[in-house]
Amino acid sequence: MTLSCTTSFENTDSAAGKPAGSRKLRALLVAAAFTLVAWQAQAQTSASRSFPSEKGEIVVSELLTGLDHPWSIAFLPDDSGALITERPGHLRLWQADGGLSEPIGGVPEVYARSQGGLLDIALAPDFAQSRRVYLSYAEQGDDGKAGTTAGYGVLSADGRKLENFTVIFRQTPKLSSGAHFGSRLVFDRQGYLFIALGENNQRPTSQDLDKLQGKVVRLHPDGRVPDDNPFVGKAPARPEIWSYGHRNQQGAALNPWSGKLWTHEHGPRGGDEINIPQAGRNYGWPLATYGINYSGLAIPEAQGTHAGGTEQPIHYWKVSPAISGMAFYDAGRFPAWRRSLFIGALKDQALIRLELDGDKVLREERLLAALDERIRDVRIGPDGYVYVLTDASQGRLLKIGLKE
Template identity: 65%
Template sequence: MPSRFLLTLTAAALFPLLAHAADQQRLPSEEGELTIDTVAEGLRQPWALAFLPGGKDMLVTERPGNLRIVSADGRVGPAISGVPKVWYEGQGGLLDVVLSPSFPKDRTVYLSFAEVGEDGKAGTAVGRGQLSQDRARLENFNVIFRQTPKLSEGNHFGSRLVFDREGYLFIALGENNQRPTAQDLDKLQGKVVRVLPDGEVPKDNPFVGQKGVKPEIWSFGHRNPQGAALNPWTDQVWINEHGPRGGDEINIPEAGKNYGWPIATHGIDYSMAPIPEAKGKHVDGMEDPHHVWEKSPGISGMAFYDNPTFKKAWDHNLFIGALATEELIRLQLEGDNVVHEERMLGELKARIRDVRVGPDGYLYVLTDAKDGALLKVGLGAQ
């Protein structure tokens, strides 16, 4: 059984820690006292989680290639067999996990992962298999989508998966650190694609039938999307994506639209030089970011809050993990507009890779480390 502790933290580091028992610390936050339980420890670079029906057990991916079941009381199960071989290099490995919308009937689990080609370069792949009744293996796993061509030497796989209300699967794809490819419609780098659950292309995708264009493409001009979620109030897919040095973005990808990278960006190169292809923050014919951070938090997983448990404090909020600044970001929304931002969990000094809202209304957070943890975050008395 993993050790357990309770922390209470604030997003803002404006107040000194208050003295309490050794296993507990307290700070006020903007919406009340935050509580953090460590559900599980010892996870190896966990990347994503998905709740199984019943809400007490979760599937968790570890980037080296393991898929495990973690129970609400912290039991970490053995690696599930039948998971595809992944390319565990750089930022690659086993990445996102989502359940089929009809999982109670078909027991289908979708995984995204880095897959290497014959020339040693890699790309994002997505496959699906059925979780066995004893939950020990994935059966009949097959790949339904491959990013082509394979261009990554270890960077920018993207990989978040989202089903919309109509059952279409959206896959957010990085540009493999090959900037110009995000604008190339004959390549799947830097794109959001939309496919049917079996990987087939919907007939009403925006580029179907156009010569020299990949028909899977829904939108393009993306850099490295590492968060995606379905807005429960509008039924639109939202994504977040890493900028270079500056310019992390939230976008709401619409059919056929160009989101600018690398021609339009708020960031510069890591070398401090301008992006060679960039023409400014706004370029005619390209979509401006829905929301942008001039200084990059290094954003990752994201989740909309739509649950009665902490409705008073967090209703219509969007939570986003931050890798570089080691925080959980809370964005307050009015309609689609971001009207307030709070930074949370910075005192933990942990890279936040994924965040999901559990059926119990608590936030479940994965920390990105060789000895990663699953945290349960809630509010005390409001």
């Protein structure tokens, strides 16, 4: 660091022929320079922390704090920032050089109680042209109960407003008193929109094909039902349904190697699981589960860990981490993480890394447990770093990478 100063004085030092006090000034400037350097180093240290891992030293940098229970993040193209949802109902734009925006206008009113509120966010596949932003959120009905709703608006050029917000999907009937909304939004390679839903804490509804609780639904981006959905023309089954028998789905992502949708869901007391939902298949809840009720008793409807006509998860946890957020790592930035699946954990306050071989989970590594923070969402940034949101009233956006 170089500091310079030009100053004139009326008094002089008769012995040296220099301005009086100049040596003191230089000493003060040098001291100030060293203090500034030390302060900057301390600030960088406090904003970044290192942790050991099986693949090398991990560096965690805080990019943002003060978020109100953030739920999801979507990166905008061309390094123009990211959109972040906050569960109480705010959508914000974060930019590395501009900080966090005020709440963006045009966001629909949400049911912000218990687990409800503004939830997932996804950009349209043609966002660069359409500027469509998709949101899922809890919405209250006339009787006070709530369900999951999804729609899209057009992000204004200045990023301050969602214009012409249009609802394309409503979970019906509305049965939630504040629990188990899900939800995650994923576009596949053909442009279909999948919405992973919770069962509103109403167990039997996951098996009811005339209801949209505990389902994965598949839609065109404008909300129309694709003609080849598995239950089209099979009333009273709902034509939106892609798969059923799910509990409370908190993560969904498209596998970049197979192109298949993966989802994960909370079990009750135990039994968190990962599934690869296939058209028309039944994923078991509450007939088959690896968990028990919160009371310690068996789930009343459960036939065991297996039930006829239902699919087994590809991976499950006997003890629930309370998984949330999910992202496949296919970036070139950190080759040691290739073929990994990152999952957030709320109860266990960790970032879970699963090593994959095709559709098989080979092993698990727990990361960042020393942070003692609930991890709500996990995404891979365009720069190849892993980004997570922590779930708190002073929630944070963290950037995570291997030391290079």
